[in-house]
Amino acid sequence: MRRILAPEFATLARDARRFALKAAVGGFAAQIAVAVGITAADRVRKSRAKEHEAPADEPLEAKVRGNEVKTYTFGRDLYRDMLAAIDDAQDYVYLASYIWKGDEVGQDFKDAVIRAADRGVLVCLVYDGFANLVVPGEFKEFPDSVHVLRFPILRSRLPIIDVRRTGRDHRKILVVDGRVGFVGGYNIGSLYANRWRDTHLRLQGPGVWELENAFVDFWNRHRGRRRPELPDSGSPHWDASVHAARNEPSRLIYPVRALYLEAIDRAMHRVWITQGYFIPDPEILHSLLGAAARGVDVRVIMPERSNHVIADLVARYYWAELLRGGVKLHLYQDVMVHAKTATVDGEWATIGTANIDRLSLRGNYEINLELVDPDQAAHMETIFRRDLERCREMTMAEWSQRPLHYRAMESFLRPLEFML
Template sequence: MPRPVLAPHARDWLKDARRIAVRTLAWGVAGQVSLAAAVVAADSLRKRRDGTAPADEPVEVPVREDRITTYTYGRALYDDMLAAIERAEDFVYLASYIWKGDDVGQEFKDAVVRAADRGVLVCVVFDGFANLVVPRAFTEFPEQVHVLRFPTIRPGLPLMDLRRTGRDHRKILVVDGRVGFVGGYNIGSLYATSWRDTHVRIEGPGVWELQNAFSDFWNRHRNKGHPALEDSGNPRWNTVVLAARNEPSRLVYPVRSLYLEAIDRSMKNVWITQGYFIPDQEILEGLLAVAARGVDVRVIMPERSNHVLADVVARYYWSALLEGGVRIFLYKDVMVHAKTATVDGAWSTIGTANIDRLSLRGNYEINLEVVDADQAATMEEIFRRDLQNCEEITLERWRARPWYYRVLERSLRPLEAML
């Protein structure tokens, strides 16, 4: 059939409509960017916090054949990680999203270099984008240390190929297959004493979960000249310790499913601690559904995180959460960066993934899932202890917030796709 011919005035009208639509979109995006920049600039003028995280002792519990130690103070964690590296005889696998070029960062660099010098196979991974501000000289290692700098920019168009999206946001240390560490702590002096985060050490057969995660990532992304790491199976089934691994290169994102399943099963309590809490529609609906049937749902997040835009966007959801019976607590004085949850005194997760789009549908992440009453009791005790340093946000108080808070929340909400 011949294509219909538009009258000249109709063609002119379409051109004008397109031009107006493009300009409106451009002005809208420009306004949003300008508003975001203004918020960030205003936040930078506020006084920085100089608080100190509670120096609580790590807690160790048996979990069947494994032993799990939970850390909430960075310096204690770093000391044990460094000691494990010093005792290494076979291999050291270390991945850190951020590896600062400061005193603590130097401690870790020196430790892995010493291990390599005595013949230990040392493989380290860090994210190129996250460490752009780290001096280049610090990220250079002797040739006996095998370094995978996850590329800042990868070839191809991420929007056309989802396998090329995501940063390497994991924090893993595995030594000799006998001890492994995972959690929210990056490597740096700031995190050693001034951030409240959570990490775990696992000793026993469960270390395979972390070793296998590191090896799979390394073998998939290694460069020429990097050694191939052993890829072994595991005879353990029905284990109570499992690793959920988000892997964009394989289009696999199980951490989100892990949360949704645990929330859906809950009968008594769902206690969540997050550095950045921006739930998607399914997680939001899941939390509201269980709160409606009487489950005690509580979320701890920072009063003020290190990403002000994430704070503003997160607050958009507070009205729905509070109206639905979810209780919100803001951790004061220091940044809480943990990525943990515990449900019904039976289930817990500790790992690297935040409840936001980047972590649950974008980045390389790893969370341990532990189905064990003793570990859940440890996580509940940590949660109760954290509540002592929190201020609860009530629905009444939130409804009385200034009008311009509401404007910011609605205006900046579209940035959720990038957070």
Template sequence: MAASQAVTIAALTVVDSVRKRNQVTERFPSAPPRELPVDKGAVTIYTKGRALYDDMLAAIDGAVDRIYFETYIWKDDRVGRRFKDALIRAAERGVDVFCAYDVFGNLVVKQSFFKFPASVHVLRHLPWSGLRGPIVRRSPGLNHRKMLIVDDEVAFVGGYNIGSLYANRWRDTHARVTGEAVADLANAFVDYWNQISPKGSPYLESPTDRAWESPIRVTRNVPSVGVYPIRYSYLEAIDRASERIWLTHAYLIPDDDLTLALLEAADRGVDVRIIVPAESNHIVADWLSRGFYALLLSRGIRLFLYQNAMVHAKTATIDGMWSTIGTANLDRLSLMGNYEINIEITDADVAAEMESIFAMDAGNCIELTLTEWQNRPLAAKISEKVITPLRPLL
């Protein structure tokens, strides 16, 4: 079996390499960012990287006190250098600047790019960061989070990494948040920094004005202490659904409990729709995801394949009231392995905007039917069977 899996993966990789070389990126729809009042703050949803980056850079340039910046991938390109230069400028004018990036996520980036002046505090996250002692019992975890918090007044969180590729060629979702939830996002960075940073690093103080109850909740996975609440937030929301569940995800490799929750929702008449990329940037993840299609379609769940661009969003909106935007994919790595962070928003206006964005994206999709899927080539069916045992790894 291992030999068959290796051959299958090698063949898929070759095919994917040829596809990417010949790929022509076409335009895809996006919604203009619109600020939506939520309780004592607001949420702005971004579906185009260029607009997001402009607002993030403006926030950095306007910082007067502190900046917390965290990303999984940080490219050494025009966009990546704009962020690096902006952070250095902020530090030079006296702003306390703290940055964290994942080493694994940036293996192809020259490490010289991550050389900063001493005025910028930089944390390199290694997969084993924060695990101390002779016996390691917990997942090491990649840092898959993407956040920017400025002056404890405004925060950005979502699926966008930092790079020119993502500015206008990938369809992703990010949120700008003001109000009480900013303190919770800042606290998430502070906790991470104080736990993971090496000895001698500055100790950060947690915000003291965090609200007990808010329509915007921050949910974060912390592998170093074995805490993974994002998975349970999805399970709880899906279980509560009575009308509709609309998901948009880059990689759809749910575990048994999540799969069952979606199937049971469809069985009780909930309108379950899922947007996934027709072809993502990870071909093995695509084929693992496709192994779920027959079961989902046979139970009435509708699948939409996004065309002409990589959809990298990690979002859901349920029953016109509950929505989530964040960094966690619906796969084992995100839900039970990585450092991840999502916001949950209980607000009808935000849900309406999320539904509008979902409808826009669905218009750029081809809906997959059960008959079409059952008639796929035999070679595809065999390949899916061969690599199915690899699901627990992703």
């Protein structure tokens, strides 16, 4: 056998690296091409599908350690109370929305904050630049009396992927005068008013500080020189029954994921989760399977078809393992369920903006409110049971019979998980 000399070995190694790089780039390009084709086909299908209205269930109210909590599952009810709070503002309005549509509902909110500013109220707004690219530019113009922070699409000129600079501002927060606050999954837009099933919460009481502090910290960190600095006060209340977990990529802080892992680890009876996009990482996946193995009733509600078909396909890669492990999967019918909630053992609940996927738990700016209270947890279980009536359960028998081309797509597109 001929002996390979060092120069020849170096050449072979260099050629192998080049081949591997080309193969990787080619494979990724093929995955993107397939994803684009599937997305286009899904848009055509949705344009032909019949539109359904979300259930107009009444909000539920509870008292949590000196706080009044109102939980919404119908957008029109939520928007009515949010607009009323803005119209009652006397000192300040802090509003952050990932998406702010330039439609009828969006105009209602724009008019309300301008009215508030006209009567001397300090108005500070945040919206995500990337999420609102399709919103007309003229709609995003406000008078100088309204302070607007457009979270930039790109925050680095360097061609690198850095989670501290690529995360989106996915939060939805409204705080008025420090007396009332709102947080949850609802963006601002007519679509969400009656055609999406989401969950949002209104808080009145000392817990509002949790939401206000989250807004103020973000604003002061990103405001630049042209916008006013907001007062940053401490809180006289130390009550763990209402607590905001805030993901902040610029500081490499991601407590929402830990919040879920801790709650699931404590579960003895029930773990009921509702998610718009459910792509669990290995730790959350194993935590859910471990709970199911010790006899906990683990259930997940998610949309039968979400507004992101690629996220659906990638998520389904994990269904077989979840179903084999005893986790029950329920598919919400007719409308998009976009909620980001969970409740455990009738004692603990969370409502917020973070999905159980990589983008939310390790990438975006997010906020989830954690509530340890049996009354609020009971309301969340009531909402979950209502939603179950509008779901169909996926079984292992049905899932094992899915066509081969679906299995191929799930495996082929799984590497795109890092983008979702």
